[in-house]
Amino acid sequence: MQAKKLNILLSLFTLIIGCHTYGQERPKVQALNIPAETQTLDSIHVSADEILLSQAAVDTTQRDSIAQDSTKPGYIQGIISYKAKDYMKMSRTEKKIYLYNEAEVIYQDYELKSGIIVIDYTTNEVDAGRIKDSANALVQPPYFKQGNNIVEPDSIRFNFDSKKALIFNSRTEQSMGESMNVFAETVKKENDSVYFLREGKITTAEDVDNPDYYIRVRKGKFVPNKKIIAGFSNMYIADVPTPIAVPFAYFPMSQDRRNSGVIMPTPGQTNRRGYSLQNGGYYFAISDYFDLAMMGDYYTNGSYGVRAESNYAKRYKFRGGLRVRYENNIESQKGFPDYSRGTIYNIQWNHSQDAKASPNSRLSASVNFGSSQYYRNSLNQFNTPNFLNNTLQSSISYNKTFPGYPMVNLNATTSIQQNTRDQSVNMTLPTLQASMERIFPFAKRDGAKKGIIQNINFQYNFRAENRLTTIDTLLFKKEMFDNAKVGFQHSIPISTNFKLFKHFSVSTGANYNEVWQLKTINRNDYDPLIEKSTIDTLNGFSRYGTYNFNASLGTTLYGTFNFKEGSKIQAIRHTVRPSLSYGYTPSFEQYYDEYIDQNGEVQQYSPFENGMYGVPGLHNSNSIGLSLSNVVEAKVRDRDTTATEPKKIMLLNNLNFSTAYNIVADSLPWSPVRMSGGTQFFQNKMSVNFGATLDPYAIDNNGTRIDVFNYENGGSLFRLTQANVNVSYSLNSKSFSGKEKDDSKDDNTQSGGRNDDLFGRAQDFSDERTFMDDEQDSDEEELPAEAYAAKLPWDLRLAYSLTYSNRNRESEITNNSLMFSGNIDLSPQWKVGISSGYDFKQKGFTYTQLRFARDLKSFRLNFNWVPFSSRASWFFFIGIKSSMLSDLKWEKRSEPDRRL
Numbered sequence: 001m002q003a004k005k006l007n008i009l010l011s012l013f014t015l016i017i018g019c020h021t022y023g024q025e026r027p028k029v030q031a032l033n034i035p036a037e038t039q040t041l042d043s044i045h046v047s048a049d050e051i052l053l054s055q056a057a058v059d060t061t062q063r064d065s066i067a068q069d070s071t072k073p074g075y076i077q078g079i080i081s082y083k084a085k086d087y088m089k090m091s092r093t094e095k096k097i098y099l100y101n102e103a104e105v106i107y108q109d110y111e112l113k114s115g116i117i118v119i120d121y122t123t124n125e126v127d128a129g130r131i132k133d134s135a136n137a138l139v140q141p142p143y144f145k146q147g148n149n150i151v152e153p154d155s156i157r158f159n160f161d162s163k164k165a166l167i168f169n170s171r172t173e174q175s176m177g178e179s180m181n182v183f184a185e186t187v188k189k190e191n192d193s194v195y196f197l198r199e200g201k202i203t204t205a206e207d208v209d210n211p212d213y214y215i216r217v218r219k220g221k222f223v224p225n226k227k228i229i230a231g232f233s234n235m236y237i238a239d240v241p242t243p244i245a246v247p248f249a250y251f252p253m254s255q256d257r258r259n260s261g262v263i264m265p266t267p268g269q270t271n272r273r274g275y276s277l278q279n280g281g282y283y284f285a286i287s288d289y290f291d292l293a294m295m296g297d298y299y300t301n302g303s304y305g306v307r308a309e310s311n312y313a314k315r316y317k318f319r320g321g322l323r324v325r326y327e328n329n330i331e332s333q334k335g336f337p338d339y340s341r342g343t344i345y346n347i348q349w350n351h352s353q354d355a356k357a358s359p360n361s362r363l364s365a366s367v368n369f370g371s372s373q374y375y376r377n378s379l380n381q382f383n384t385p386n387f388l389n390n391t392l393q394s395s396i397s398y399n400k401t402f403p404g405y406p407m408v409n410l411n412a413t414t415s416i417q418q419n420t421r422d423q424s425v426n427m428t429l430p431t432l433q434a435s436m437e438r439i440f441p442f443a444k445r446d447g448a449k450k451g452i453i454q455n456i457n458f459q460y461n462f463r464a465e466n467r468l469t470t471i472d473t474l475l476f477k478k479e480m481f482d483n484a485k486v487g488f489q490h491s492i493p494i495s496t497n498f499k500l501f502k503h504f505s506v507s508t509g510a511n512y513n514e515v516w517q518l519k520t521i522n523r524n525d526y527d528p529l530i531e532k533s534t535i536d537t538l539n540g541f542s543r544y545g546t547y548n549f550n551a552s553l554g555t556t557l558y559g560t561f562n563f564k565e566g567s568k569i570q571a572i573r574h575t576v577r578p579s580l581s582y583g584y585t586p587s588f589e590q591y592y593d594e595y596i597d598q599n600g601e602v603q604q605y606s607p608f609e610n611g612m613y614g615v616p617g618l619h620n621s622n623s624i625g626l627s628l629s630n631v632v633e634a635k636v637r638d639r640d641t642t643a644t645e646p647k648k649i650m651l652l653n654n655l656n657f658s659t660a661y662n663i664v665a666d667s668l669p670w671s672p673v674r675m676s677g678g679t680q681f682f683q684n685k686m687s688v689n690f691g692a693t694l695d696p697y698a699i700d701n702n703g704t705r706i707d708v709f710n711y712e713n714g715g716s717l718f719r720l721t722q723a724n725v726n727v728s729y730s731l732n733s734k735s736f737s738g739k740e741k742d743d744s745k746d747d748n749t750q751s752g753g754r755n756d757d758l759f760g761r762a763q764d765f766s767d768e769r770t771f772m773d774d775e776q777d778s779d780e781e782e783l784p785a786e787a788y789a790a791k792l793p794w795d796l797r798l799a800y801s802l803t804y805s806n807r808n809r810e811s812e813i814t815n816n817s818l819m820f821s822g823n824i825d826l827s828p829q830w831k832v833g834i835s836s837g838y839d840f841k842q843k844g845f846t847y848t849q850l851r852f853a854r855d856l857k858s859f860r861l862n863f864n865w866v867p868f869s870s871r872a873s874w875f876f877f878i879g880i881k882s883s884m885l886s887d888l889k890w891e892k893r894s895e896p897d898r899r900l
Contacts, residue, residue, distance in 0.1 A: 115140030129155040165189035204882035274300030320351035346370030423472035487612035488516035508551040520607040554579040581625035588616035630655040694718035703808035732795035794824040816840040
């Protein structure tokens with residue numbers, strides 16, 4: 001049987017090779033199902049020893065016999081493609097075939113390239129290795145590919161029958177979103193999916209020839225693109241062994257993103273909590289649609305914390321994330337005067353729905369709910385930039401639209417607002433709103449609406465609320481419902497609009513409003529025995545209705561000032577929009593009752609006091625409103641000489657004035673003038689917003705407004721009672737080149753903070769899933785070292801706030817602060833940043849964070865430092881950048897031990 005097999009292989013290679021000339025590339029030749037009985041070696045005339053395969057003759061009768069018996073089973077299945085640059089030769093004595101210089105053999109899913117390839121047709125083995133060039137250097141190492149698996153060794157021996165191989169000094173790259181390089185002195189290929197290696201190296205370093213670190217594996221089992229199971233392994237840095245070692249190791253290399261695994265904890269120590277293990281746990285890759293991470297912290301004084309985080313997404317449907325955090329914080333030790341214990345928690349949930357998933361319904365959520373002191377008391381590094389938050393806001397809403405005519409829109413919203421200073425909580429559980437689209441009863445639905453009659457329209461709106469006001473400590477207790485308020489409101493606005501004298505826009509309308517309440521009050525007369533007037537709360541349905549009328553008249557005026565021809569500024573246009581409005585609301589005395597106060601005088605009150613939507617007006621209102629809006633634009637000559645039109649720039653985005661006059665008021669008929677405005681400079685990089693309140697009336701010695709104009713009291717025309725200005729400026733190294741930099745890396749909203757880094761950047765170096773790698777965020781081009789100093793990537797963000805108060809002649813600056821943050825790449829490897837500010841009122845620096853980052857090729861080094869404040873601390877981290885080996889790290893942190 002072996003002799004028959006030999007005959008077939010020799011006949012096959014002789015037949016294939018003899019069809020071509022020496023020194024040329026050979027085309028693909030198919031050899032399918034060649035039977036063992038076809039021919040013997042003697043049927044083909046060759047030389048006794050070695051033959052250079054040059055224009056060899058082929059027996060045509062043999063070719064015909066092969067074609068006729070091609071249906072019988074044989075030993076070689078598929079297509080063989082081969083070539084060699086210099087020559088191919090066959091040795092009958094050695095029973096081998098030689099391919100030399102840029103040799104290549106392709107068979108089924110096997111591809112072999114090398115400097116020299118030797119085929120032993122008696123054993124069906126292939127040997128491949130390097131050859132020497134003119135400088136006596138070894139070149140053209142083997143390249144062996146099977147499917148998607150590639151091995152690049154110094155030499156290889158492969159058997160086509162058993163599929164086994166011996167590979168020497170091999171190198172392979174496993175791609176799992178990032179490269180993992182595996183080196184080994186000797187590799188034994190057992191089958192298509194199992195390799196055994198000896199003296200191996202595993203690394204993610206970019207420089208594969210001289211890696212800056214690697215894991216040395218003495219013996220191991222290697223399953224391509226799945227795993228490596230190894231014995232004793234230790235880490236080498238710059239070929240120097242380190243004491244970082246394990247008796248056995250497991251390296252997952254699956255290309256599947258669903259990889260569960262342990263999240264290694266980080267050790268630490270604080271004086272008030274003792275030694276600790278933080279951010280340890282387990283990551284569950286449950287499915288392609290959602291995951292789960294369970295993590296926790298533990299301190300030797302008994303403090304602990306647990307966290308559960310999950311992200312979910314379904315393409316074209318929805319995406320979101322849920323984070324639940326709980327901490328049991330113990331300060332100091334029992335028996336000490338500073339001992340304290342408390343629990344804090346925080347729940348964050350964000351959910352967004354794809355607009356295409358359901359056009360007529362939508363669910364969205366943005367939740368940041370928990371203990372008011374969570375960010376202040378939590379020592380987790382990820383929360384450091386957020387401890388200055390004064391409010392926590394949460395909302396969950398569902399919107400449903402019923403198409404048709406008239407279209408109806410329903411919205412249900414649950415919202416929670418927490419004040420972290422006084423720990424007050426305002427909740428609506430829930431708010432239900434319904435609205436019907438506007439109906440024009442005197443106009444065709446698909447036609448144009450002209451005139452006062454056709455523009456008459458009405459609408460229906462409904463709102464129901466269940467509002468709670470409580471404090472943090474009463475949440476989820478029955479006392480939180482003591483001050484609950486439930487109310488229903490119906491409103492029907494009717495309006496129309498038309499043109500007057502072609503240049504004036506007139507609108508007029510009326511509104512009916514009805515309120516339903518489930519609770520009212522009853523004030524009793526003053527009781528001298530208890531020295532107060534008691535108030536009874538009455539349960540039961542009650543209602544009241546109000547209505548009002550309104551009208552407005554407005555127009556738009558344009559003024560243009562043209563400059564001389566040839567000047568840079570061609571024209572300035574001023575747009576003025578004056579508006580005059582009128583409103584009338586009658587008195588609703590029928591909804592009022594009377595009681596006798598402690599002075600024996602009769603007072604009026606409304607049973608609907610403490611209601612959700614206010615009380616009906618006791619006095620009629622007949623007022624005129626005045627407003628003036630200004631916009632200033634300019635046309636300038638474009639720097640682009642090819643532009644045919646001038647460039648428009650905004651000089652003043654808006655400058656608004658508004659006031660009102662109450663016709664029926666017996667005193668102080670004029671309302672204060674409110675002024676507000678805003679503009680932008682430097683190609684919209686600087687934003688300026690300002691406002692002021694101007695009161696025309698004077699005040700007495702007690703600070704009470706009196707019915708005397710301020711100028712009549714010896715003052716100016718208006719009395720400035722309040723003013724504020726806010727300036728924000730953001731720019732970076734690309735701002736002046738027309739390429740704006742993406743600032744998404746400074747977004748701290750995931751941890752419940754701001755969308756910038758003015759209060760620092762939220763980074764948790766121990767959590768690879770949330771760590772923001774500066775190298776990935778940077779969109780700078782790779783610059784050579786000598787050119788980098790001329791173009792340092794940087795960004796700067798400034799925010800200035802000033803508030804002035806003069807309500808009672810105090811003339812005081814109540815707020816005057818400057819916040820700033822900046823980041824700069826000193827070199828392609830060094831990045832530094834700072835977030836800080838200065839309070840000119842309190843004369844001191846605000847919360848300050850310094851950031852340092854160093855790219856060490858395969859490693860990253862980070863150092864964050866908060867030098868002062870109650871959150872004074874520092875964090876040091878060095879570890880491998882690759883997420884597959886992210887547990888190879890060292891962290892040191894100094895957490896705050898006391899609160900100022």
